[in-house]
Amino acid sequence: MKQLLILGAGTGGTIMANKMRKKLSSDEWSITILDKSKTHYYQPGFLFIPFGYYTRKNITKPVRNFIKGKIDLINNEVEKISPDENKVLLKDGTSLSYDILIIATGTQISPQDTPGLKGELWQKKVFDFYTIEGSEALATFFKNWKGGNLVINIADNPIKCPVAPLEFSFFADEFFTKKGIREKVTINYVTPLSGAFTKPKASKLLGSLLEKKNINLIPDFFLGEVDNSNCKIIDFGGREVLFDCLVTIPLHTGDPAVAKSGLGDEFGFVKIDKNTLQSVIKENVFAIGDAGNTPASKAGSVAHFQADTLEKNIVSYIEKKPLSASFDGHSNCFIETGYEKGILIDFNYTTEPLPGTFPLPVIGPMFLLKESRLNHYGKLFFKWIYWNILLPGRFLPISDKMSMSGKKIDRN
């Protein structure tokens, strides 16, 4: 019996386990998936918790619910991967052998890597919303907050879901307006980027939304340290921004086990070919989603689109054929802009987000790069799609490859 081992039962790992089980004969291949958590978090939901739109129970389900049939689920933590021995050592001292390994261990925040960030103000005036604990602590804080200087700061890229900090700012504007204290809250969006977003057209639209909502944009700011006694963030060049509440998006790293295994880059992201998703170091190792170092967004939609490529390439690898499936960097994000509106963007490695309609030309029904109510409801409805179609590896009629159909190209 051959072994396919998947590390991580998040979005990418779960989809791959279910896809590969349908693809590989259970007489020849056993599939094992491992995760340290027994709970699967719907991570896009973390953003909604600080504002009271969701609570923990709205966004969690047991990992077990999504791993069915002949797939072994192990609740344990990885200590180290030994690619030369095709073996994974676990925290309890046991080990697992594999013929093919898929690393889907995601990315995690690393506030301890910035001096002062996880200091005495941590979860008192300094919060993250990329963990369940952080977003819940922030929800409690916001309930009683009387206003002041709210600073939303991205330490440096790459981060998970690059649009989430913008959505957070838009939600904050709406939340404090409805609470009747918006004039007492200054919202500052402090980013290492030179504008609101990376890609020019989307950056322009999102930048004008920040302005419209009276949110200050402070660009080119690379966080060096947090001064806990004077409540300020300081960049490497010495620039300072004062805060009464700091919402931080700390540095992100890959799983420590990846860093120890020699398969990763300097931040612990698995070094893979950006098109085939195969490790550039060991040929029977692959990675999906945030765990890899592909120059694509670290977002669930990317993991979902990558899954189609990875499924084909693993089958080719088993059949000793060239890995012909190629991931194009496709990413698709709903961006909440507040007041029950949203923007949808769709892009890949080479094409920036463009205006138009999605998924079909003219009739849409979604609008690209434009605020609409339907885009907001699309995002809310996506939670159902995620649990019921995406994780079980069922067919979703959205192509894994980015399509130019419906997109408008500005010739100027």
Added chain:
Amino acid sequence: MAQKTYAGKTVDVNEEGYFTDPSQWTKEIAVEIAKEEGIVLTDQHFAIIEFLRKKFLAGETLSIRSINHSGVLDVKTFYQLFPGAPLKKATKIGGIPKPVSCI
């Protein structure tokens, strides 16, 4: 495409002055671009420029935080060497394209 002449050599640059062909770069050229930016290059400048060029030519993403892993210098020193916007200045002087975040 625009062209500029540095140290007697004509090179291809984009509208912001960044090289479009990193192979046209030489150390003599770097000294002249640095002058335009008000920077006098030292061995330490060249060491980090070499690191960035090597990383870029290997197809890797350049970022401020990767400087701490360069083994050459830390981010604070990087800011002192190229004041204001170190990554933008260092890549311009180093003859490689301006880093774009890939998200």
